[in-house]
Amino acid sequence: MIQYIFIILILIGIYGLLTQKNIIKLIVSLNVLEVGINLFIVSTGYISGGKAPIITSEVNKGFVDPLPQALVLTSIVIGVGVTALGLSFARKIYEEHGTLELDEIGGEDNE
Amino acid sequence: MKRLFAILLIVVMGIFIFSTLYSNNGKYNFSKFGESTLNGKVSEKFVNKSVNGENKEVKFGSENLETGSANLVTSVVVNYRAFDTLGEVTVLFLSALGVSVVLGGYKNRLKFKVEPNFILKIGSKVAVSIILITGFYIFIHGHLTPGGGFPGGAMIGSAVLLMFISNDEFRVKVKSFSALEGLSGSLFIILGLIGLSAGGFFLYNYMPMGKLGSLFSAGLIPVVYVLIGLKVGSELSNLISHFAREGENK
Numbered sequence: 001m002i003q004y005i006f007i008i009l010i011l012i013g014i015y016g017l018l019t020q021k022n023i024i025k026l027i028v029s030l031n032v033l034e035v036g037i038n039l040f041i042v043s044t045g046y047i048s049g050g051k052a053p054i055i056t057s058e059v060n061k062g063f064v065d066p067l068p069q070a071l072v073l074t075s076i077v078i079g080v081g082v083t084a085l086g087l088s089f090a091r092k093i094y095e096e097h098g099t100l101e102l103d104e105i106g107g108e109d110n111e
Numbered sequence: 112m113k114r115l116f117a118i119l120l121i122v123v124m125g126i127f128i129f130s131t132l133y134s135n136n137g138k139y140n141f142s143k144f145g146e147s148t149l150n151g152k153v154s155e156k157f158v159n160k161s162v163n164g165e166n167k168e169v170k171f172g173s174e175n176l177e178t179g180s181a182n183l184v185t186s187v188v189v190n191y192r193a194f195d196t197l198g199e200v201t202v203l204f205l206s207a208l209g210v211s212v213v214l215g216g217y218k219n220r221l222k223f224k225v226e227p228n229f230i231l232k233i234g235s236k237v238a239v240s241i242i243l244i245t246g247f248y249i250f251i252h253g254h255l256t257p258g259g260g261f262p263g264g265a266m267i268g269s270a271v272l273l274m275f276i277s278n279d280e281f282r283v284k285v286k287s288f289s290a291l292e293g294l295s296g297s298l299f300i301i302l303g304l305i306g307l308s309a310g311g312f313f314l315y316n317y318m319p320m321g322k323l324g325s326l327f328s329a330g331l332i333p334v335v336y337v338l339i340g341l342k343v344g345s346e347l348s349n350l351i352s353h354f355a356r357e358g359e360n361k
Contacts, residue, residue, distance in 0.1 A: 003141075007128055011121050018117035044141050053183035054257065063183065070187035074199050077261050077343075081206030084350055088213040091354075 003043050009036030021102045023090045027083060034079045038072045045069065179328045181255050188259070189332045189339075194313060197299065200339060204296065207346045214353040222357075223279040235277035242270040250340025253333065260336040264343025271348040275355045288345040288352075295342035299335060306331070 013033025020026050045065030053066040090100060097105045132141060188196050243266075249256070250263025307313045 003132070004129065007125070007132070011125050011128075014124070015117055015121045018120065019114050052257065054255075055181040055183070066183040066187055069184045070192065073184065073188055073261060074195065077199050078202055080265070080347075081203045085206045085209045085213075088210040088354070092213055 003040060006036050006040040006043060009033075009039070012036070023093060023100045023102065024087075027086045027090065030086070031079070031083060034075070038075055038079075041068050041072050041075075179254075179330055179332070181328075182253065182257070182259070185254050185259055185332060185336065189253075189335050193303075193335065196335075196339070197303065200296065200299065200342060203343065203346060204292075207350045210350050210353050214356065219357055227277055227279065231277050235273050239270045239273050242266055242273065246270065246340070246344065250336055251333070253336040253340070254328065260339030261343055263340040265347060267340070267344030268347025268351060272351050275351060288349045292342050292345040292349070295338045295345070299338050299342070302331060302335065302338075 010033055013029050013031075013036055016029025016032060017026060020029060045068035047064050050064035053063040053069070093105065094100055099105060246263045246266030248263075249258040249266060250260045253259030253263065303313045
């Protein structure tokens with residue numbers, strides 16, 4: 001049932017992307033969406049009673065699935081890059097238009 | 112109206128996902144939480160280190176395995192899927208490059224409205240030292256413990272961030288970090304090309320695997336992960352440096 005919570009996180013992120021007008025809030029919504037997806041993917045590899053997939057002197061079997069964790073590692077790194085680039089554009093937009101609200105940008109066209 | 116439409120869409124998506132998540136209608140579906148298994152999956156080969164057909168016993172202290180990393184996630188990321196990781200490093204580089212292009216026109220250090228006091232400046236230096244040491248530890252031991260080049264590099268970046276937010280006169284040598292970043296990335300590719308000539312495959316792991324669990328083991332894996340850690344750390348430091356600037360751009 002814990003996977004339902006992750007899916008709710010994904011839905012919250014999508015809701016934020018659909019309804020928010022502030023650019024910073026859009027970026028935050030995107031991050032919530034990413035976290036939900038990452039948690040869900042990792043949870044698909046969980047095996048009850050499984051151990052962390054690191055061979056030690058005490059443990060050499062009974063691991064959880066390492067592959068979803070490897071894929072999520074990649075996703076997290078890409079997410080950092082996307083967020084950084086998004087924030088730099090947000091800053092540029094603010095300096096150009098004096099606002100971060102999407103419906104206030106390009107006010108001249110609305111007149 | 113827009114919010115109502117969004118709520119409606121979310122509800123429809125939610126109903127669809129919740130109702131089909133564990134269904135057995137299709138050939139492929141997700142296992143319920145905790146009921147996953149390695150049987151019949153490629154993951155089983157990763158765990159047994161038998162992707163290339165070897166079937167040795169895998170335990171702490173085993174020698175000359177197919178991949179010698181005790182951390183199985185690291186063996187996937189930096190050995191079996193090393194080429195994909197090179198792509199991952201490239202994407203992060205392109206993001207940092209994009210930030211440099213967008214914010215590169217500023218020259219002045221961002222000034223604080225409240226002058227940070229003496230205690231904050233000195234205290235943050237102590238914390239930064241500890242964070243840096245931990246970051247280096249994490250990517251040097253990436254083949255033995257949780258973590259590796261990416262979280263280790265991120266910790267180095269966060270140490271630099273702490274210096275920036277505790278002292279508005281702090282600057283980094285962007286050129287030095289850029290040189291370190293370029294050198295690390297180039298070495299990564301050069302090591303891959305050496306593998307191409309030595310074993311016929313790009314990023315072929317041609318160094319001795321050693322004894323599983325030792326610091327000097329797993330062949331090329333710790334070398335590549337150290338390079339990734341340095342590259343990610345310097346990249347994030349430069350990125351933070353660009354965000355910490357202001358000034359007239361025209």
